[in-house]
Amino acid sequence: MAKRKPKLAVWKFASCDGCQLSLLDCEDELLALADEIEIAQFLEASQAVVRGPYDLSLVEGSITTPQDAERIQRVRRVSKHLVTIGACATAGGIQALRNFQDVKEFTAAVYARPEYIRTLERSTPISAHVPVDFELNGCPIDKGQLLEVIGAFLNHRRPQIRSHSVCVECKRRGTVCVMVAQGIPCLGPVTHAGCGALCPAYRRGCYGCFGPMESPNTESLGGWWKRLGVPAEDLVRVYRTFQTGAEAFRAASEAHDKEKG
Amino acid sequence: MAFLVERPGLEGIFQRLRGLGYELVGPTVREGAIVYDSIRGAADLPAGWTDVQEGGNYRLKRRDDDALFGYAVGPHSWKKFLHPPRRRLWQASREGGGFEIRPEPESGRRYAFVGVRACELKAIAIQDRVFLEGQYPDPSYRGLREGAFLIGLNCGQAGGTCFCVSMDAGPALKSGFDLGLTEVLAEGRHYFVVEVGSEAGAEVLGAVSHREASVEEVAAAQGVVAATAGQMGRAMDTAGIKELFYKNYEHGRWDEVADRCLACANCTMVCPTCFCTTVEDVTDLKGEHSERWQSWDSCFTLDFSYTHGAGPQRASTRSRYRQWLSHKLATWIDQFGSSGCVGCGRCITWCPVGIDLTEEVAALRKPSP
Helix, strand or coil: CCCCCCEEEEEECECCCHHHHHHHCCCHHHHHHHHHCEEEECCCCCCCCCCCCEEEEEEECEECCHHHHHHHHHHHHCEEEEEEEHHHHHHCCHHHHHHHCCHHHHHHHHCCCHHHCCCCCCCECHHHCCCCCEEECCCCCCHHHHHHHHHHHHCCCCCCCCCCEHHHHHHHHCCCCHHHHHCCCCCHHHEECCCCCHHHHCCCCCCCCCCECCCCCHHHHHHHHHHCCCCHHHHHHHCCCCCCCCHHHHHHHHHHHHHHC | CEEEEEHHHHHHHHHHHHHCCCEEEEEEEECCEEEEEECCCHHHCCCCEEEEEECCEEEEEECCCCCCCCCCCCCCCCHHHHCCCEEEEEEEEEECCEEEEEECCCCCCCEEEEEEEHHHHHHHHHHHHHHHCCCCCCHHHHHHHHHCEEEEECCCCCCCCCCCCCCCCCCCCCCCCCEEEEEEEECCEEEEEEEECCHHHHHHHHCCCCEECCHHHHHHHHHHHHHHHCCCCCCCCCCCHHHHHHHCCCCCHHHHHHHHCCCCCHHHHHCCCCCCEEEEEEECCCCCEEEEEEEECCCCCCHHHEECCCEECCCCHHHHHHHHHHHHHHHHHHHHCCCCCCCCCHHHHCCCCCCCHHHHHHHHCCCCC
């Protein structure tokens, strides 16, 4: 009898779908992937759904509604391994900007009948609700890293996802440091590797879309950015993007917010 | 004996090397810096460019002459060619009930390095000690190293973060080059005084137009390198440096520098002697094929000191910075018989927050705050 193929499920919560699309973007590798696993639930790709339980669940998106807070519990129950994909599922996403404000003010401003809207005060990562086996960060995630994580789970080994700075990736590819050589503010030294140091290769500073690296020293970097002429209010903003809910970036933005008074 | 090659004659040396099958690599302007990359000939050299360097700061600047080598060292070092940032070590495939390992063939690449400074020759010698001596020589490094042709350069320009004089590593060439150049721009002339360091060097020089250098030309060349020795932007007192570190594991300065250090690993990546690597095994989805890759790693990463069951042994940035600097300047001496530092200043310039090891050493000499 042929070995049963492991079942893969992809789940969406509050998100833009970009990370799920990384799976479809795998193109050449997608057929090889389909040979090895049964794509049992992936609504972005097919309406055909195979019942659980699932060997590996990829979860995209953050928890922003009471219904989703319940649904993630069901997803966890039917998943042997649960891996978050992307900034939303891992850190709360851009929608975690609400965490700094009164969400009722937003709903009142946006909707004609805000009383129909059931939403939570805060956008939270999946790990705030259920145990997570691995978090793959990025906005969006890198497809090479996604295949590495899936491959690692299929082969029962640890994923090779390094959590050091983006600087290491710049140096390995020979990119000249944009901050040192051109004075361009860059979040690379406090940001998690994984993108392959894409932005500095195009002479842009890193904007932190892969979230905090393993030991981010945002205070020291912030001091240097000020020497480059970046005011405190801009430092608040650079940490309030896709990874604003990540603890180190949230704390850095609040520290700079206090400085500007 | 020293020889003389006029500025236009330099191209002949380069084309001779290309004719012999060498891949020419040298300084060229890219991304706002003078980097080491493939060059076609003298036209790709950074003619008329120099750099201004300080802690965490590097800027290109125009010179008021057309010097080809009128800059200090940039962000790259020759280790990126001899000890590549990432390379495959071997591949394995399932065969029947077992598996077959295929070793990686040697690249066979033969580089000619153009403009290797004295500090860089010393750095290469230090890496030779690491990779070629001892029980397990590195065959990839050996192949690339033995195949390389080195055009050394007596430094005509020191940078703001240079301190090779303190480390007894420059600015004058001593040995380890095939041809040694000194660039002279004086009295309306632009020429190179050339020393021959090997038979291969003599053969290459023999193929281009040259003559014996005059006493005046040799003196002018010596004047260039003597002037450079007086331009050092930094200095480090190395007296008793090993003991200084061994006595100061708990110095308060380690806490202070850890507040500034980003643990980003830039210093180790740009250092021409740092050699640490990690290996990663990658598998295909079927589990039929696997490959082992080696990449530059750094003692500043958490994974570097990770041990099973106990996690990272150097969890704090304090312990990682202390490990790096202590190894570079002190324990390296016990391990390899020399300092691991050549005073090139790259770790100072390319630290995103300008941490300066010469300042750190000076601070360690003072009582703990």
